[in-house]
Amino acid sequence: MQKMEKAKISSDDLLKFAEMTGMIDTDDVLEQMNKKRKKEILENHPYDIYQGAGKDTRWRTHVTDPTKKEGRRLLCRKKKEDLLEDIYAHYENLEHQEEIRTDQMTLEDLYPQWIEYKRLHTTASTYISRIDSDWRTYYLGTEIAKKPLRKLTKLDLDKWAHTMIQTYDMTRKKYINVQVIMRQALDYAVDLGIIDFNPMTQVKVDRKMYRREKKKPDKTQVYTADEIKAITDLAWKDFQAETKDYRLSPLALIFQYQTGVRVGELVVLRYEDIEKPNYIHVQRMYRRDSHEIVEHTKSDDGDRQVYLTEYAREIIDVAREYQRTHGHDSEGFIFALDGQIIPQRCINSLLMKYCKILDIPYRSSHKNRKSYGSALLNSGVSINTARQMLGHADEETTLKYYCYDQTMDADKEQQFEKALKPGISFTR
16 A cells, blocks of 8 residues: 655644644743743843842842943842843843834934945945935935835835936936935845845836936037147146146146046056056055045956056156156155145146136046047047946946047038048039
8 A cells, every 4th residue: 555645734734733632732832932031031141140248138130221321220129030030021121122113113214324334345435425415315304214114115115216216307327326225225124134025126117217318418528639639738838837736737637638547546656557568557546535545446347457658658757757856755656746646636627727728618537538438439449448448347338428529520520521422423
């Protein structure tokens, strides 16, 4: 005869069956669980339990109490058993209060704890500053931030997300940046055991809901080749005249056009970074907010080998010769005098000055970097090589934000004529 297959029985069904048949006594199980819990409480109780001497032989101990100056209060009982019961009751009340606090915790309550946790997982302090700015703009004081996390539903978050997109006319990029707080804070709440799952993961937004992000006009994002040449001429004259407090800042500005490095990377470049002929290793940056030099770039992909043009190498030689002949110790920095690096604001100040002289629109030093990337692509350098020189993780970023036409309108018209010339003439 074949053996009967064992039925698949749940733990709850098994427990009910054992109770009904008298195999176990649930009251006895509960009593054992209580004993185990009380034992754990006493083992973790941080204060001594002791009996008084002399006339006062009461049993004593302390328990935590944040309302007291010393952060604790005294418990006294004639019998030790009564004192132990008070200890058990104290911890059970703490657990109950904690459960109430957890049940009522909101995003506003959790945010300070989450942002500190987030800070531990990034080296980009500017990223944390941007998140904090988004928190104050889009979350602080709002209904969604004040609702208990355990009561947040997928429908709540769906309405919140779509309302925010429409109210602020958000692009997809802007929405993704802003919703990071909600999505990651709720992930953190799951890790803490405050909620069982993150309902934000269920929220989907159709791409049609976002404001279409138009690419900004070329003239607002990059300098033309003629403008760069004119700015370079003014910078050389400034350097030769030695009229600036930071004498090497005009050279640094020209160097940025030649390498596309970020200003925070530019001011802390060292001679030792020239690790192989014609290339410089970009591997550190200056943090403007904390005023410190860190041995990494904005991202992992930002650590890169950048090609040094003949002109860039000439700038380095000129800077080194100036430091030598004027007796300045650079302490290894290419654009420093006596170890004093150039403040980042100097680069933008120079740009403002030169743009005013040339009567052209001012564009920030970050636009020098975009000008560099656009020059590479417009000259036929491959997108992947341009991406590597700029320190981007993907080609999409390079094409979307660093590819602009630097050609003047008159030159464009000539290009159109040349490209579309049919090769024959109309006879009239």
